[in-house]
Structure formats: C-alpha cells, structure tokens
Amino acid sequence: MKRNQLIVLIIPLSMLMANCSSAKKGKDYVEAKKISYTADVKPIITNSCTPCHMPPQGRKEPFENYEQVKEHIAAIIARVKLPQDDRKFMPPVNKKPALTNEQVAILVQWQQQNMPQ
Structure with missing residues (x-):
C-alpha cells in the first residue's frame, strides 16, 4: 500500500521538475x-x-x-x-x-x- 502512495507522489513531482527545468533553459540562454x-x-x-x-x-x-x-x-x-x-x-x-x-x-x-x- 505504501508503495502505491509513493508512486502517486513521485510521478507528479517528477513531471513538475521536468517542466520547470525545461522552461528555464530557453529563457536563461542570453543570461548564462x-x-x-x-x-x-x-x-x-x-x-x-x-x-x-x-x-x-x-x-x-x-x-x-x-x-x-x-x-x-x-x-x-x-x-x-x-x-x-x-x-x-x-x-x-x-x-x-x-x-x-x-x-x-x-x-x-x-x-x-x-x-x-
């Protein structure tokens, strides 16, 4: 049961992190x-x-x-x-x-x- 709860938390968190890092790449090009x-x-x-x-x-x-x-x-x-x-x-x-x-x-x-x- 705990394993299913962990998976439910990890999937949205990983999607959020992936979106945040990809959005920064284009924006920060000139700044970097x-x-x-x-x-x-x-x-x-x-x-x-x-x-x-x-x-x-x-x-x-x-x-x-x-x-x-x-x-x-x-x-x-x-x-x-x-x-x-x-x-x-x-x-x-x-x-x-x-x-x-x-x-x-x-x-x-x-x-x-x-x-x-």
Whole structure:
C-alpha cells in the first residue's frame, strides 16, 4: 500500500521538475552567456549608433570605444527601451531600425556582468 502512495507522489513531482527545468533553459540562454564588449556590444553600437555617435560626423556623445560606451551604458539602455514614439528613443526611427529584444538583453546582461571588455 505504501508503495502505491509513493508512486502517486513521485510521478507528479517528477513531471513538475521536468517542466520547470525545461522552461528555464530557453529563457536563461542570453543570461548564462558571458557577454563582452568586443564580441557582443561593439557590433550593436557600431551598427545602430553610427554615424551620430561616431566622430567626426557625430554630434552626440561619442560611443566609439569601450570606455565611452561603458560610461554611458545606463543611458543607452534607458533610451533603447523607450517607446518608439518617444522623442528620446534611440536610434531615431527615421535613421536606423530599433534594437531587437535580444540586442537590448545583451546590453543589459553586459551591464549586469560589470561590463567586461
């Protein structure tokens, strides 16, 4: 009798554990990856922020190297997360496409990982 009770408890518990672990795998992929400025952040900045933030054409805060991007990462993240109709949204809709959710997640993760070069 006790064996049947144990089986009744184990089956739902094992199903619950399997579902929880598989749900995390997809969600945590970007979070688990080590993000670096050179490999991950710089291509996003170069593709989305030029020429406005790249001297000599740029008339805004320069984002042409690691130190400059690191200094302004909080503002960069805040601006790319704004609604597209907000006048402070970056990059300007008429100049470049908005960053994807994955690109924004990379910037956020890089900041959370203390911005390794």
